[in-house]
Amino acid sequence: MHSLSPFQPTAASLPPKGATYLQKQVQGISVNHHALNPLSFILRAATVYPDRIALLHPDVKYPVQYTFRVWAQRIQNLAYALIEAGINPGDRVAVIAPNCPMIADAHHGVLGARAIFTPINTRLTPPEVAYILEHSGAKLILVDQECTHLIRGTTIPTIVSNDTGRDDDPYEAFLASGRRFSRERGWMGLDVERDEDAGAVLNYTSGTTGKPKGVLTTLRGSYLAAVGNVVEGQMNKESTYLWILPMFHAAGWTYPWANVFACAKQVTIRSVDYNAIWRHFLHSRVTHYCAAPTVQIGIVNHPDARPLPQPVTAIIAGAAPTAQLIGQLEQQGIKPVHVYGLTQTYGPFTRCYDQDSWSSLSLEDRAKLMARQGQSFATAQEVRVVYPPRHDNDQELIDVPRDGNTVGEIVTRGNIVMKEYFRDPDATKKAFRGGYFNSGDLAVMYPDGVVAIMDRSKDLIISGGENASSLAIEQELAAHPDVLEVSVVARAHEKWGERPMAFAILHPERSSKWEGNHDAFVADLKKHARTRLPGFATPEWVEVVQELPKTSTGKILKTALRKRVAKL
């Protein structure tokens, strides 16, 4: 589609003749133990499939593509360049960029320098970015040219990428500065991290309330989470992963490494552009992608949407997919895989596993089962739903009954739980209450051991003394044929305390039906709701909107809706 033939990697990107991928032998490291580190994936991929395409960045003025051999060299260059720039083991290297080669490089190259990769959300404001740079103590910033306004006036050394892959690009010059050393020393010249529990990534949560918190992950956790994603996604060297999810979000759920472990091809696009997404689905043989339901809705409702010749796996997280979305994805030959996780768990730590018995069910019944968050991921440890603590120091965790009804909090533990909240021992201690990571998500446990989220605790609607799950209400409202997307929050009510209020976007192909007559639609939607929901959960108010406020990752911002409701 894009002709990449005129593209030539910079001279510094080409490995020296006879380059090998052996690492330094560290004194005292045992023969039968190497620290789990996702950096090893690129070394192996470059050994086994040197000439396969590893990274493709096509939709820019200067498209680039790198083989594993060339990409490994660029990663090595980055590691040396960082070290030469004064980065020491454990230092934080901030990266502010949309999906592009630089942020993909950094996932590996920063680890090569034994530093901590610190991605920053490009949708934040300058003061928010300043807070993260300050809190993380970042020693260096790699920034995309479109994001430089976020760090104007910073005193931290900064390398700008123009995302061209050409010699005159400052980022390429930085890589070339590392190449000087790698020519002499190669991978053997880089110190190997001995401690697999050393920090790997420092991700800041979006901080909808209060200051963002720094989620520090480990090399071991990143390795095992990435392997888990490869196993769950059945990825291999024939796979092509399309970057729709931003890599700055929870280190792209470890897919920047998972793709390399699988020796798969990665395609980066700078923004969620549905035209580009369908172009790549149809012409780049995409087999895997991750996205929240709201983005998936945009995908299946695009005019170019059509059944795909290759099998595609859509990993869905952030919210449960509706029956309608599942049906539409399957119609295009896209297999929906519903997973659940948090930045604190390296992305997915549960998956809703299809059961054989589901195949005979109706789409709607199947969708109800698939909307549940599921069970422990391949490399995760156990997941429980426990009663909330009775007081702050309560360390005892008691499981709720497996009745699909009693609400508790999802907790988990094991290798794919974060190391800590960076520089915040109090928050870490609170999050690790009872020897488990406390997710803050309210859920029930079904008899089959499947977890289903009811809500974030703050999203629960206390209506007439009953707990109404905003998610469950949304699930039912979304089943209305004329609804494209819907969000529900609590609104104060004199008699009942709170009652649900829904914000709905009409389906573009069916909105003309209700043109100038939204009241009739509202009445119809309420009628639909009454047949499916108990009275206390039926929305008292419905507002038709053109769009819903969302985070950079496509999650609906209920805080914004609540602010709006407060003014009503």
Place this chain on the structure above:
Amino acid sequence: MHSLSPFQPTAASLPPKGATYLQKQVQGISVNHHALNPLSFILRAATVYPDRIALLHPDVKYPVQYTFRVWAQRIQNLAYALIEAGINPGDRVAVIAPNCPMIADAHHGVLGARAIFTPINTRLTPPEVAYILEHSGAKLILVDQECTHLIRGTTIPTIVSNDTGRDDDPYEAFLASGRRFSRERGWMGLDVERDEDAGAVLNYTSGTTGKPKGVLTTLRGSYLAAVGNVVEGQMNKESTYLWILPMFHAAGWTYPWANVFACAKQVTIRSVDYNAIWRHFLHSRVTHYCAAPTVQIGIVNHPDARPLPQPVTAIIAGAAPTAQLIGQLEQQGIKPVHVYGLTQTYGPFTRCYDQDSWSSLSLEDRAKLMARQGQSFATAQEVRVVYPPRHDNDQELIDVPRDGNTVGEIVTRGNIVMKEYFRDPDATKKAFRGGYFNSGDLAVMYPDGVVAIMDRSKDLIISGGENASSLAIEQELAAHPDVLEVSVVARAHEKWGERPMAFAILHPERSSKWEGNHDAFVADLKKHARTRLPGFATPEWVEVVQELPKTSTGKILKTALRKRVAKL
């Protein structure tokens, strides 16, 4: 094919109502770190797919099949039964059995008791078995009824299995004795192993020269090797693994755990029975199996051989597959995957990875590339080929040039190298010379980083001062259309020191052609050899034989051939 409908698991095999798979919370274990342990696989499989078939043992008088839910209960019963029988953490539990449910159970249940699983080759003699029992200090023996003659007179407590799965089977009674405790305590009652470097399996090498050595592996290594096998084999819950390789051999290359990690079905058969193999290929939807080339030859030349409707992956190790074998496998829709490894490396630690460019080559040329041992496995660390040490204490390892020509020794290190030779620190030290595991296999390194074995050091033929690889000679002789299988060893020669001698089995469909005229065949084979091999590598002698001496795992016993040659 087999009707399993009358089969009912014993009452003790059925989990109590509301059984869960949560493990005990160990004081002081951190929230974000669980010890890698392949025992966790069965707990997760039973949670996610409780009712899928996990284990099928069909070709016996009393066929059995267990779902993951039932199998997990049996494994828990075994763990409790062992503990109640006095087994302490770190104790060795010996198992002497062909492929059957008991030895499959033991891979998991022995770890559940935090003991060390010690499988013993059923083809050994009673004195050899006695040596292993003595050396390992086994505290208990689980033995199949067909193997009791191997341990007659032992004073070690012994549990016999009649392989029936019925209440009156002593092994089932043993499991039931564990069930009493599990009813009260479940998985929560079993202590969790905190140390992932604790011993998992104690495998004894065949000891072709000298006493067998005990190869001790770790939980961490077993976990990572099993995950590596799942990734390399692209196994998943739809896979069916047929047990042709004996599980007592290097713990079945970790497949007893790999299958469970993948949530795949395992089918056990007690012996290498080609009729049964084809029956299962055709009717049990087998997708994966492991076997040495000699067994693969038996498979593809069986009268029932025909193209299979489902894709099948054949993992081949023990020797390189010939062009003819590769061609025959592919004809039946079986994809050959050539891997290489040793008991000391948990089975495979390299794989010969197909390259895109090979698809345009002739079968013969492709087979030459595929016969190489390959590159580092998914979870292995690096593989090198180094010059042999100049003296015993030489710790320096120097890589041979990557010229595909200079012979050195294969060395490796990392998580899938054994913990140690049990109770043999001297042998361990020698094996770990230079900070790597020294395989004892002689090989060359190609410019593409691919390792190719020339020979075990003792199998090399020094002919007129030249090093002739018996493997390379066999590879060429096997290309003769009338050869089914061939083995080459050194034979003393007055003038040249040594010269190759070949032992060949004629292909059954073409043996009539040479009936009563083996001399003509020998002349024809030598002529064939001269066109393909240098003079010093051309066999001086060829003997037509009906069969070749083999180990229990199908490896040709060159020691036996050498003894025969010594008498000539």
